Amino acid sequence: MPSSVVPPSATEGDHLVVVAVEVARLAATLVRASVGAAASTRTKSSPTDVVTATDVESEALIRRELLERCPGSTIVGEELDDDRGRNGVGWIVDPIDGTVNFLYDLPVVSVSIAATVGGVTVAGAVVDIVRDETFSAALGRGARRDGVPVRARDTVALDQALIGTGFSYSSERRAQQSEILNRLLPVSRDIRCMGSAALNLCWVGCGRLDGYYEHDTKLYDHAAGDLIASEGGARVDDPASNGEGLSIAASAAIFDELRAVVDG
Template sequence: MSTAHPATAPEPADLLEIALEAARRAGELLRDGRPADLGVAATKTSPIDVVTEMDIAAEKLITTFIAGRRPDDGFLGEEGASAEGSSGVRWVIDPLDGTVNYLYGLPSWAVSIAAEVDGEVVAGVVEAPMRGETYRAFRGGGAFVNGEPAHCRPAPEFSHALVGTGFGYLAERRAAQAAVVAELLPTVRDIRRGGSAAIDLADVGCGRLDAYFERGLNPWDLAAGALFAREAGALTGGRPGAAASGELTIAAPPGLFEPLQERLEGLGAWHD
């Protein structure tokens, strides 16, 4: 990706405004346009990893909207949007995070849009229409839910932590993830599995979860939500010394992040 000259680099707040409008429009499309006979358009990593016609339509809406305002930017989207761009800005898009929830009529799904400048996420939006909530953040600007400041919870004792997680779609990975949860569950308050990584990360930032971890996330799953969690006071990362990635993503407040990371490292949560 080309590097933007510092003098011409866009302000994160300006990118956030574009992301907010794109996410709002996509959220309305998904909420109001969901057909009663919604079907599966394709499968991705496995027969149970689905993509619906609405994922595709929402991504097209988002990329068309953003390209109309910033035609030189790049894209990385879950449903195939890919463009190099020449501005130094790349949009990382999950048009429908929580597709299986959406397919079944469950409310925990979201539109996730993040903007990177020279490879660093500087603005992000998680739009959760069925919650009636918009989670937004830009680098150094704090985190907000529907305009109100968001903050993660202070670190509880490890045994009192409410921890969110998720599972992959490949059978071998699911078996390994289940083994990790079986070891972790007796040592924490409880485990939650919501089905949308973007919302789980936002919930850490809102104090609705004490922590979250998952193996196997893609950039579009975590980019906006992880920024929101960080701006709300949480730490994010992967294995010790590594950033959050597909290998492992962890979000938790300081004081809980470190022991959770150590525990997950010992349990081998970063491999199948």
């Protein structure tokens, strides 16, 4: 961070994480009511990249509630046009992370909301819709699950690590991802692909996964989860900082080894 930029205060994060949790839980309640009853309304980047009516309803609710609590905020989301505010607070919103799981009634679906001040992520909340768990973090305050502090695992060897990943909607990128799997599977404990980048990052932060990597995630997929994983003690790198379109998080001891295998 440039020396001329004043970092956000911890109290700003404390306030904004409360807002993020409240609004994410409201949206999760809305989404939960449609689990198992959703239908695709359109597609985006490919025929498999689906949008449901509930995605749009959830984002509309989130935007309305955030602007009521923090008038003048900027909001960037997955489904609707950006709201450009004036107060320096920004929100990064994924109304349903795991829409294909939601469409198929599979139990890995989340709502993700991150807060920024001056471009720095200071708070985040991710709600696991089916398990009704809330992961949260404020910058410098640690990570929590349902209000209880959590920590990443102290895994020391990749061959003992359970790694999460996800796949692109691009067939060309999927071919590259299969090559990574062929390298990683023999040298790790095992690999899981569960369909929600936000939850994968939270699970690294609370020790349910030892690591996670995925190419082609969007800012709204990983913004809140990055902070939660980092505040849980994991080492995190994201597309904005690495220029490779790669989200990766892992316990500090295995991060470099995991990264080397992923990079090939």
